Amino acid sequence: MSTAADRRVPADAEIFKARLIFAANSVVGFWVGILGYFLILGIFVWSYLRHDLPFQNEVIILFVLVVGGIISLGALLPGRLFAMWPYAITVEPEKGIWVYAPPAKLWVPLEEIVDIDVYSGMYGGGNVIQLRRSHGLVKQIYLNSSLAFPDQRLASRIRALIDRRDGVQSHA
Numbered sequence: 001m002s003t004a005a006d007r008r009v010p011a012d013a014e015i016f017k018a019r020l021i022f023a024a025n026s027v028v029g030f031w032v033g034i035l036g037y038f039l040i041l042g043i044f045v046w047s048y049l050r051h052d053l054p055f056q057n058e059v060i061i062l063f064v065l066v067v068g069g070i071i072s073l074g075a076l077l078p079g080r081l082f083a084m085w086p087y088a089i090t091v092e093p094e095k096g097i098w099v100y101a102p103p104a105k106l107w108v109p110l111e112e113i114v115d116i117d118v119y120s121g122m123y124g125g126g127n128v129i130q131l132r133r134s135h136g137l138v139k140q141i142y143l144n145s146s147l148a149f150p151d152q153r154l155a156s157r158i159r160a161l162i163d164r165r166d167g168v169q170s171h172a
Contacts, residue, residue, distance in 0.1 A: 045062065
């Protein structure tokens with residue numbers, strides 16, 4: 001049973017937020033994309049029902065839109081696909097991390113975090129959190145340093161949690 005007290009951020013938790021432009025793009029892009037999909041689908045359904053077919057193969061286009069929408073919603077909602085690119089992460093020491101991405105947040109216990117590595121990708125580099133098991137479609141969480149999390153404090157904090165959990169002594 002979840003209570004309101006369970007949802008509060010503990011005093012010792014650290015919140016790491018992505019740049020405002022990245023966070024706004026994530027949230028607004030998600031919801032505008034969903035709205036745009038339903039708008040286009042509605043236009044095609046409306047024109048189909050009026051028998052005013054602007055395209056020769058409108059039934060095929062409508063079918064592709066419906067099937068693609070069902071697959072996409074399945075990947076985004078129960079699959080939590082956007083959690084791979086969070087706009088914020090809350091680190092609860094000795095417990096785990098909360099990953100914030102539209103449309104929801106994802107809890108990852110510390111024992112399910114395998115490692116944090118450096119990666120280089122098409123949109124720049126950063127760090128990637130490797131997970132022991134899949135959370136929906138999420139097996140890795142990307143912390144892009146050029147777009148979202150420019151400083152290394154979050155990666156360093158997660159590395160310290162992993163090392164402490166595994167009994168690694170720091171030499172600082």
